Amino acid sequence: MRFVYFNDFRLGVLKRESVVDVTEHLSDIPARDSRDLINGLIENYDRYKASLEEFVAANDGISSNEVQLRSPCPRPNNIDCMAVNYMEDGTRSEPAPINAFHKATNTVIGDGDTMELTDIPASIFEGEAELALVIGKRAENVSEERAMDYVFGYTNIIDGSARGLIASNFFFQMKSRATYTPIGPCLVTKDEIDDPQNLQIVLRNNGVVMQNFNTDDMAHKIPKCISWLSSIHTLEPGDIIATGTNHRGLNPFMDGDKIELEIEQIGTLNFNVRDPLKRTWERVTRKTHIEERGLEGAHTPQLTGKYAKGETAKASNEKDRKLTSI
The missing domain is CATH 3.90.850.10 (Fumarylacetoacetase-like, C-terminal domain)
Known part of the structure; x- marks a missing residue:
């Protein structure tokens, strides 16, 4: 199964191109709110697995294009x-x-x-x-x-x-x-x-x-x-x-x-x-910066904006200073 959270943290299961809302089906799992529901389900999965599969099979769900997905693990303990x-x-x-x-x-x-x-x-x-x-x-x-x-x-x-x-x-x-x-x-x-x-x-x-x-x-x-x-x-x-x-x-x-x-x-x-x-x-990877170009440092240096170093940075920071003084 593929679990998702969607909209206002409703718990759902992906079914082809749709999402089946299983929040109410699992309402007897103790949870502070719906964001904790996935942790409770995981802990009791063997108990709920069969009925959950039957419920998902019997319902069409909502088109996945019509929902806003959330993190499927919104409140992990660790x-x-x-x-x-x-x-x-x-x-x-x-x-x-x-x-x-x-x-x-x-x-x-x-x-x-x-x-x-x-x-x-x-x-x-x-x-x-x-x-x-x-x-x-x-x-x-x-x-x-x-x-x-x-x-x-x-x-x-x-x-x-x-x-x-x-x-x-x-x-x-x-x-x-x-x-x-x-x-x-x-x-x-x-x-x-x-x-x-x-x-x-x-x-x-x-x-x-x-x-x-x-x-x-x-x-x-x-x-x-x-x-x-x-x-x-x-x-x-x-x-x-x-x-x-x-x-x-x-x-x-x-x-x-x-x-x-x-x-x-x-x-x-x-x-x-x-x-x-x-x-x-500069939009380059560490591989390009270190292995292909043989440059110093673990990554490409900052070019412009606050905290940048060097001549390019000085010009950029001066521009930022003027803009913030307007």
Whole structure:
């Protein structure tokens, strides 16, 4: 099944080109409000699965073109993000030590929403295309051999990043800003995914492919990630694990950008980017900047706008100063 939230956070199931509203059908699941309903359903899925399938089969639903999709996981208890978890197409000689960071859960946005770039001295804003898995039952100190039994399903996730801030506590400052976690468009149950370690991930920025990689390049595979994380803290139903990205295709996110994250067998997440400061960078990937051009730094430098450096930046900042004084 493919679960979505739509309009005022009604819970639905995708059925071909329509959405079947199942909110009332699941009204006996204890929930603070409808945004918590998916977590309750995940926890009790075995109890509701058969009746849910019958209900969806018996109803036509609403055309998917007539609804506004929301994040299918609007209120997770935890978002754990694996760090440096790809072999980068063979450019890494060995896996980095397994590592992760916690991301604030109220940073989640959904399909059609907007990532807001805030007024901070970041050296660049990027969004990491990632496969996310959603935990199906409480997991504590689980083995790698049993880890996949704890997966409920999969979705698309962007790990938004404001890089180049103060070095200490950099994960928290860089990753946990409002709107920095687009998730969607749907939550796909694991039975509909043939092999989560063989899914193509494509990110397009304004229609241009920037990231294009396969989950078979993960350094630490999904079972190891689940096992390791569950040895640190208990994973609860509805918790999200972002499995990492291939950094070579990372590129600057700027005002007006339209981002598409497509993952094979899941679908395409669409969202917008807004920067009130209109800062700019050259539209190149890390691969182009580092490997093809041999330039210094992890990414292309800022060209114009507040916080930019150099002669181009001076002219731009002077223009900004004059405009703000009007």
